[in-house]
Amino acid sequence: MMYSRIVGTGSYLPEKILTNHDLESMVDTSDEWIRTRTGIEERRIAADNQMASDLALNASREAMEAAGVGAADIDLVIVATTTPDVIFPSTACILQNKLGIRDCPAFDVQAVCSGFVYALATADMFIRDGKCRTALVVGTEVYSRILDWTDRSTCVLFGDGAGAVVLTQSDQSGILSSHLHADGDYSKILAVPGSVCGGKVQGRPFVVMEGNTVFKFAVKVLEEVVHEALTENNLRVSDIDWLIPHQANIRIILSTAKKLGIPMEKVVVTLERQGNTSAASIPLALDAAVRDGRIKSGQHVLLEGVGGGFTWGSVLIRW
Numbered sequence: 001m002m003y004s005r006i007v008g009t010g011s012y013l014p015e016k017i018l019t020n021h022d023l024e025s026m027v028d029t030s031d032e033w034i035r036t037r038t039g040i041e042e043r044r045i046a047a048d049n050q051m052a053s054d055l056a057l058n059a060s061r062e063a064m065e066a067a068g069v070g071a072a073d074i075d076l077v078i079v080a081t082t083t084p085d086v087i088f089p090s091t092a093c094i095l096q097n098k099l100g101i102r103d104c105p106a107f108d109v110q111a112v113c114s115g116f117v118y119a120l121a122t123a124d125m126f127i128r129d130g131k132c133r134t135a136l137v138v139g140t141e142v143y144s145r146i147l148d149w150t151d152r153s154t155c156v157l158f159g160d161g162a163g164a165v166v167l168t169q170s171d172q173s174g175i176l177s178s179h180l181h182a183d184g185d186y187s188k189i190l191a192v193p194g195s196v197c198g199g200k201v202q203g204r205p206f207v208v209m210e211g212n213t214v215f216k217f218a219v220k221v222l223e224e225v226v227h228e229a230l231t232e233n234n235l236r237v238s239d240i241d242w243l244i245p246h247q248a249n250i251r252i253i254l255s256t257a258k259k260l261g262i263p264m265e266k267v268v269v270t271l272e273r274q275g276n277t278s279a280a281s282i283p284l285a286l287d288a289a290v291r292d293g294r295i296k297s298g299q300h301v302l303l304e305g306v307g308g309g310f311t312w313g314s315v316l317i318r319w
Protein backbone atom coordinates (compact mmCIF):
# COMPACT_ATOMS: atom_id res chain seq x y z
CA MET A 1 0.00 0.00 0.00
CA MET A 2 1.34 3.42 -0.98
CA TYR A 3 0.76 6.42 1.28
CA SER A 4 1.75 10.04 1.27
CA ARG A 5 3.46 11.17 4.44
CA ILE A 6 4.23 14.61 5.87
CA VAL A 7 8.01 14.73 6.42
CA GLY A 8 8.47 18.43 7.19
CA THR A 9 6.41 21.40 8.32
CA GLY A 10 7.10 25.13 8.38
CA SER A 11 5.41 28.42 9.09
CA TYR A 12 5.84 32.15 8.82
CA LEU A 13 4.13 35.07 10.53
CA PRO A 14 4.80 38.69 9.50
CA GLU A 15 6.57 40.83 12.11
CA LYS A 16 3.89 43.46 12.68
CA ILE A 17 1.53 42.64 15.56
CA LEU A 18 -1.92 44.26 15.72
CA THR A 19 -3.45 43.82 19.18
CA ASN A 20 -7.07 44.10 20.24
CA HIS A 21 -6.07 47.29 22.06
CA ASP A 22 -4.72 48.72 18.76
CA LEU A 23 -8.11 47.97 17.19
CA GLU A 24 -9.90 49.90 19.93
CA SER A 25 -8.50 53.08 18.42
CA MET A 26 -9.57 52.09 14.88
CA VAL A 27 -13.19 50.91 15.30
CA ASP A 28 -15.88 50.88 18.00
CA THR A 29 -14.74 47.67 19.72
CA SER A 30 -13.04 46.47 22.89
CA ASP A 31 -10.38 43.97 23.84
CA GLU A 32 -12.97 42.38 26.12
CA TRP A 33 -15.54 41.91 23.31
CA ILE A 34 -13.00 40.42 20.91
CA ARG A 35 -11.47 38.07 23.50
CA THR A 36 -14.75 36.80 24.90
CA ARG A 37 -16.60 36.50 21.54
CA THR A 38 -13.68 35.07 19.51
CA GLY A 39 -10.70 34.11 21.71
CA ILE A 40 -8.41 36.31 19.60
CA GLU A 41 -5.89 38.60 21.36
CA GLU A 42 -3.66 39.70 18.50
CA ARG A 43 -2.95 39.02 14.85
CA ARG A 44 -0.09 39.63 12.38
CA ILE A 45 -0.20 42.07 9.48
CA ALA A 46 2.01 41.72 6.39
CA ALA A 47 4.27 44.63 5.44
CA ASP A 48 3.16 46.65 2.40
CA ASN A 49 5.73 44.93 0.19
CA GLN A 50 4.93 41.38 1.39
CA MET A 51 2.69 39.32 -0.88
CA ALA A 52 1.15 35.89 -0.25
CA SER A 53 4.06 34.29 -2.15
CA ASP A 54 6.60 36.00 0.15
CA LEU A 55 4.94 34.58 3.26
CA ALA A 56 4.69 31.21 1.49
CA LEU A 57 8.39 31.35 0.57
CA ASN A 58 9.48 31.64 4.21
CA ALA A 59 7.13 28.88 5.39
CA SER A 60 8.19 26.62 2.49
CA ARG A 61 11.90 27.06 3.18
CA GLU A 62 11.32 26.03 6.79
CA ALA A 63 9.27 22.97 5.76
CA MET A 64 11.84 21.93 3.14
CA GLU A 65 14.67 22.29 5.66
CA ALA A 66 12.75 20.20 8.21
CA ALA A 67 12.13 17.56 5.54
CA GLY A 68 15.75 17.63 4.34
CA VAL A 69 14.71 18.22 0.72
CA GLY A 70 15.93 20.75 -1.84
CA ALA A 71 14.28 22.46 -4.80
CA ALA A 72 15.32 19.63 -7.13
CA ASP A 73 13.35 17.10 -5.05
CA ILE A 74 9.97 18.88 -5.29
CA ASP A 75 7.82 17.68 -8.19
CA LEU A 76 4.46 19.26 -7.28
CA VAL A 77 3.58 22.67 -5.79
CA ILE A 78 0.07 23.41 -4.55
CA VAL A 79 -0.78 26.71 -2.87
CA ALA A 80 -4.07 27.29 -1.07
CA THR A 81 -4.89 30.98 -0.96
CA THR A 82 -7.81 33.39 -1.19
CA THR A 83 -5.47 36.37 -1.45
CA PRO A 84 -3.21 35.60 -4.43
CA ASP A 85 -0.39 38.01 -5.39
CA VAL A 86 -2.15 38.85 -8.68
CA ILE A 87 -5.09 37.53 -10.72
CA PHE A 88 -2.62 35.40 -12.65
CA PRO A 89 -0.10 33.76 -12.76
CA SER A 90 -0.99 31.59 -9.80
CA THR A 91 0.77 32.18 -6.49
CA ALA A 92 2.03 28.59 -6.82
CA CYS A 93 3.90 29.46 -10.03
CA ILE A 94 5.35 32.60 -8.41
CA LEU A 95 6.43 30.54 -5.39
CA GLN A 96 7.86 27.80 -7.60
CA ASN A 97 10.03 30.43 -9.31
CA LYS A 98 11.15 32.03 -6.02
CA LEU A 99 12.21 28.62 -4.69
CA GLY A 100 14.06 27.71 -7.91
CA ILE A 101 11.88 24.63 -8.48
CA ARG A 102 11.84 23.58 -12.15
CA ASP A 103 9.42 21.75 -14.40
CA CYS A 104 6.68 20.39 -12.20
CA PRO A 105 2.93 21.02 -11.92
CA ALA A 106 2.18 24.13 -9.84
CA PHE A 107 -1.28 25.50 -9.21
CA ASP A 108 -3.47 27.29 -6.67
CA VAL A 109 -6.45 25.86 -4.86
CA GLN A 110 -9.23 28.28 -3.93
CA ALA A 111 -11.41 26.86 -1.18
CA VAL A 112 -11.06 29.77 1.27
CA CYS A 113 -10.56 28.57 4.87
CA SER A 114 -10.82 24.90 3.78
CA GLY A 115 -8.10 25.54 1.18
CA PHE A 116 -5.29 23.72 2.95
CA VAL A 117 -7.39 20.60 3.51
CA TYR A 118 -8.38 20.68 -0.18
CA ALA A 119 -4.75 21.18 -1.27
CA LEU A 120 -3.41 18.40 0.98
CA ALA A 121 -6.11 15.97 -0.21
CA THR A 122 -5.22 16.82 -3.83
CA ALA A 123 -1.47 16.33 -3.29
CA ASP A 124 -2.18 13.03 -1.52
CA MET A 125 -4.05 11.79 -4.60
CA PHE A 126 -1.17 12.81 -6.93
CA ILE A 127 1.30 10.92 -4.73
CA ARG A 128 -0.77 7.78 -4.17
CA ASP A 129 -1.46 7.68 -7.90
CA GLY A 130 2.31 7.68 -8.54
CA LYS A 131 2.13 10.97 -10.48
CA CYS A 132 4.68 12.63 -8.19
CA ARG A 133 6.97 11.74 -5.28
CA THR A 134 7.49 14.91 -3.24
CA ALA A 135 4.93 17.69 -2.97
CA LEU A 136 5.10 21.12 -1.38
CA VAL A 137 1.68 22.12 -0.03
CA VAL A 138 1.19 25.63 1.32
CA GLY A 139 -1.58 27.72 2.86
CA THR A 140 -0.81 31.45 2.67
CA GLU A 141 -2.95 34.53 3.22
CA VAL A 142 -2.78 38.31 3.43
CA TYR A 143 -6.38 38.92 4.55
CA SER A 144 -5.40 42.39 5.77
CA ARG A 145 -5.70 43.42 2.09
CA ILE A 146 -9.35 42.34 1.74
CA LEU A 147 -10.69 43.67 5.04
CA ASP A 148 -12.73 46.84 5.44
CA TRP A 149 -10.84 48.37 8.38
CA THR A 150 -13.93 50.41 9.31
CA ASP A 151 -16.14 47.28 9.66
CA ARG A 152 -15.79 46.05 13.25
CA SER A 153 -17.79 42.88 12.54
CA THR A 154 -15.04 41.49 10.27
CA CYS A 155 -11.75 43.41 10.65
CA VAL A 156 -11.09 42.16 14.19
CA LEU A 157 -11.25 38.50 13.13
CA PHE A 158 -8.53 37.90 10.55
CA GLY A 159 -4.73 37.92 10.31
CA ASP A 160 -1.91 37.21 7.85
CA GLY A 161 0.45 34.20 7.78
CA ALA A 162 1.58 31.06 5.97
CA GLY A 163 2.12 27.39 6.78
CA ALA A 164 3.66 24.68 4.61
CA VAL A 165 4.26 20.94 4.54
CA VAL A 166 6.39 18.60 2.45
CA LEU A 167 4.63 15.40 1.53
CA THR A 168 6.46 12.35 0.15
CA GLN A 169 5.63 8.88 -1.08
CA SER A 170 5.95 6.30 1.67
CA ASP A 171 5.12 2.68 2.36
CA GLN A 172 4.69 3.55 6.02
CA SER A 173 1.33 5.00 6.98
CA GLY A 174 0.64 8.69 6.51
CA ILE A 175 -2.58 10.23 5.20
CA LEU A 176 -5.30 7.64 5.89
CA SER A 177 -8.27 9.43 4.32
CA SER A 178 -9.60 12.76 3.15
CA HIS A 179 -13.16 14.00 2.70
CA LEU A 180 -14.04 17.19 0.83
CA HIS A 181 -17.44 18.91 0.66
CA ALA A 182 -18.94 22.05 -0.83
CA ASP A 183 -22.39 23.62 -1.05
CA GLY A 184 -22.66 26.67 -3.28
CA ASP A 185 -26.16 27.37 -1.93
CA TYR A 186 -24.36 29.07 0.95
CA SER A 187 -22.01 31.17 -1.20
CA LYS A 188 -23.40 34.48 0.03
CA ILE A 189 -22.97 34.01 3.79
CA LEU A 190 -19.20 34.52 3.56
CA ALA A 191 -17.71 36.23 0.52
CA VAL A 192 -15.62 38.95 -1.05
CA PRO A 193 -18.17 39.74 -3.75
CA GLY A 194 -16.06 42.22 -5.73
CA SER A 195 -14.43 41.62 -9.12
CA VAL A 196 -12.31 43.51 -11.61
CA CYS A 197 -13.78 44.48 -14.97
CA GLY A 198 -12.45 46.93 -17.54
CA GLY A 199 -9.82 48.12 -15.07
CA LYS A 200 -12.36 48.94 -12.36
CA VAL A 201 -13.47 47.13 -9.21
CA GLN A 202 -17.09 46.03 -9.47
CA GLY A 203 -18.94 45.28 -6.24
CA ARG A 204 -17.56 45.17 -2.71
CA PRO A 205 -13.90 44.05 -2.60
CA PHE A 206 -13.97 43.31 1.16
CA VAL A 207 -14.97 40.35 3.33
CA VAL A 208 -18.70 40.28 4.03
CA MET A 209 -20.09 37.71 6.43
CA GLU A 210 -23.30 36.67 8.15
CA GLY A 211 -21.40 35.79 11.32
CA ASN A 212 -24.15 33.89 13.10
CA THR A 213 -25.10 31.76 10.11
CA VAL A 214 -21.45 30.94 9.45
CA PHE A 215 -20.96 30.08 13.12
CA LYS A 216 -23.85 27.58 13.21
CA PHE A 217 -22.89 26.03 9.88
CA ALA A 218 -19.27 25.64 10.99
CA VAL A 219 -20.15 23.87 14.26
CA LYS A 220 -22.52 21.49 12.43
CA VAL A 221 -20.16 20.44 9.62
CA LEU A 222 -17.03 20.29 11.76
CA GLU A 223 -18.74 17.68 13.91
CA GLU A 224 -20.01 15.77 10.86
CA VAL A 225 -16.61 15.51 9.16
CA VAL A 226 -15.01 14.04 12.26
CA HIS A 227 -17.60 11.24 12.38
CA GLU A 228 -17.21 10.72 8.63
CA ALA A 229 -13.43 10.28 8.94
CA LEU A 230 -13.73 7.98 11.97
CA THR A 231 -16.37 5.76 10.33
CA GLU A 232 -14.29 5.35 7.17
CA ASN A 233 -11.25 4.31 9.21
CA ASN A 234 -13.09 2.21 11.77
CA LEU A 235 -11.84 4.39 14.61
CA ARG A 236 -13.47 5.87 17.71
CA VAL A 237 -13.38 9.46 18.96
CA SER A 238 -10.95 8.34 21.68
CA ASP A 239 -8.50 7.21 18.95
CA ILE A 240 -7.92 10.83 17.89
CA ASP A 241 -4.71 12.03 19.53
CA TRP A 242 -4.80 15.55 18.06
CA LEU A 243 -7.63 17.53 16.53
CA ILE A 244 -6.42 20.47 14.43
CA PRO A 245 -9.48 22.51 13.48
CA HIS A 246 -9.59 25.64 11.35
CA GLN A 247 -8.87 28.52 13.73
CA ALA A 248 -11.79 30.95 13.31
CA ASN A 249 -13.36 31.37 16.72
CA ILE A 250 -12.59 29.68 20.06
CA ARG A 251 -16.33 29.28 20.67
CA ILE A 252 -16.66 27.24 17.44
CA ILE A 253 -13.70 25.08 18.51
CA LEU A 254 -15.04 24.59 22.06
CA SER A 255 -18.54 23.70 20.80
CA THR A 256 -17.17 21.20 18.29
CA ALA A 257 -14.90 19.54 20.88
CA LYS A 258 -17.74 19.38 23.42
CA LYS A 259 -20.22 17.85 20.95
CA LEU A 260 -17.64 15.25 19.96
CA GLY A 261 -16.51 14.55 23.52
CA ILE A 262 -12.88 15.42 22.71
CA PRO A 263 -11.03 16.99 25.68
CA MET A 264 -9.52 20.41 24.86
CA GLU A 265 -6.07 19.03 25.84
CA LYS A 266 -6.19 17.14 22.52
CA VAL A 267 -7.15 20.18 20.45
CA VAL A 268 -4.46 22.43 18.97
CA VAL A 269 -5.36 26.11 19.32
CA THR A 270 -3.25 28.97 17.96
CA LEU A 271 -5.86 31.64 17.21
CA GLU A 272 -5.17 33.78 20.31
CA ARG A 273 -1.98 35.11 18.71
CA GLN A 274 -2.86 34.80 15.02
CA GLY A 275 -6.56 35.40 14.49
CA ASN A 276 -8.23 33.64 11.59
CA THR A 277 -5.57 33.17 8.89
CA SER A 278 -7.96 31.31 6.55
CA ALA A 279 -6.07 28.73 4.42
CA ALA A 280 -2.94 29.22 6.56
CA SER A 281 -4.58 28.45 9.90
CA ILE A 282 -4.38 24.64 9.81
CA PRO A 283 -0.74 24.33 8.62
CA LEU A 284 0.28 27.04 11.12
CA ALA A 285 -1.34 25.08 13.98
CA LEU A 286 0.09 21.79 12.69
CA ASP A 287 3.60 23.25 12.53
CA ALA A 288 3.30 24.61 16.08
CA ALA A 289 2.28 21.21 17.46
CA VAL A 290 4.99 19.35 15.49
CA ARG A 291 7.75 21.75 16.55
CA ASP A 292 6.86 21.78 20.24
CA GLY A 293 6.83 17.98 20.26
CA ARG A 294 3.15 17.45 20.98
CA ILE A 295 2.58 15.34 17.85
CA LYS A 296 4.45 12.04 18.05
CA SER A 297 5.08 9.18 15.66
CA GLY A 298 2.14 6.77 15.33
CA GLN A 299 -0.47 9.22 16.62
CA HIS A 300 -3.74 10.00 14.83
CA VAL A 301 -3.97 13.65 13.77
CA LEU A 302 -7.25 14.93 12.33
CA LEU A 303 -7.23 18.18 10.35
CA GLU A 304 -10.60 19.82 9.66
CA GLY A 305 -11.43 22.92 7.68
CA VAL A 306 -14.51 25.02 6.97
CA GLY A 307 -14.93 28.23 5.03
CA GLY A 308 -16.39 30.29 2.24
CA GLY A 309 -18.01 28.55 -0.68
CA PHE A 310 -19.31 26.98 1.50
CA THR A 311 -16.56 24.37 1.72
CA TRP A 312 -15.54 21.93 4.41
CA GLY A 313 -13.51 18.76 4.81
CA SER A 314 -11.02 16.68 6.76
CA VAL A 315 -7.71 14.87 6.41
CA LEU A 316 -6.87 12.06 8.84
CA ILE A 317 -3.18 11.25 9.30
CA ARG A 318 -1.33 8.52 11.17
CA TRP A 319 1.81 10.50 12.02
Ligand code: UT7
Binds near residue numbers: 033154218246307
Ligand atom coordinates in the same frame (compact mmCIF):
# COMPACT_ATOMS: atom_id res chain seq x y z
O1 UT7 B 1 -13.17 31.14 8.68
C1 UT7 B 1 -14.51 30.77 8.65
C2 UT7 B 1 -15.34 31.95 8.66
N1 UT7 B 1 -15.53 32.68 9.83
C3 UT7 B 1 -16.09 32.22 10.96
O2 UT7 B 1 -16.15 31.05 11.23
C4 UT7 B 1 -16.70 33.22 11.88
C5 UT7 B 1 -18.02 32.75 12.40
N2 UT7 B 1 -18.74 33.68 13.20
C6 UT7 B 1 -18.26 34.19 14.37
O3 UT7 B 1 -17.16 33.87 14.78
C7 UT7 B 1 -19.16 35.09 15.18
O4 UT7 B 1 -20.46 35.07 14.64
C8 UT7 B 1 -18.64 36.55 15.25
C9 UT7 B 1 -17.39 36.59 16.12
C10 UT7 B 1 -18.33 37.07 13.88
C11 UT7 B 1 -19.71 37.43 15.92
O5 UT7 B 1 -20.04 36.93 17.20
P1 UT7 B 1 -21.57 36.81 17.61
O6 UT7 B 1 -21.58 36.30 18.98
O7 UT7 B 1 -22.24 35.98 16.55
O8 UT7 B 1 -22.02 38.32 17.62
P2 UT7 B 1 -23.18 39.00 16.77
O9 UT7 B 1 -22.80 39.07 15.33
O10 UT7 B 1 -24.48 38.36 17.12
O11 UT7 B 1 -23.15 40.46 17.38
C12 UT7 B 1 -23.46 40.72 18.75
C13 UT7 B 1 -23.29 42.20 19.00
C14 UT7 B 1 -23.97 43.09 17.96
O12 UT7 B 1 -24.49 44.22 18.63
P3 UT7 B 1 -26.07 44.31 18.97
O13 UT7 B 1 -26.76 44.23 17.64
O14 UT7 B 1 -26.34 43.12 19.85
O15 UT7 B 1 -26.17 45.62 19.65
C15 UT7 B 1 -22.84 43.55 17.07
O16 UT7 B 1 -23.07 44.78 16.46
O17 UT7 B 1 -21.89 42.53 18.94
C16 UT7 B 1 -21.70 43.65 18.06
N3 UT7 B 1 -20.38 43.55 17.47
C17 UT7 B 1 -19.29 44.05 18.06
N4 UT7 B 1 -19.12 44.73 19.22
C18 UT7 B 1 -17.87 45.10 19.54
C19 UT7 B 1 -20.01 42.94 16.32
N5 UT7 B 1 -18.68 43.06 16.14
C20 UT7 B 1 -18.21 43.74 17.22
C21 UT7 B 1 -16.94 44.17 17.60
N6 UT7 B 1 -16.81 44.83 18.77
N7 UT7 B 1 -15.82 43.91 16.87
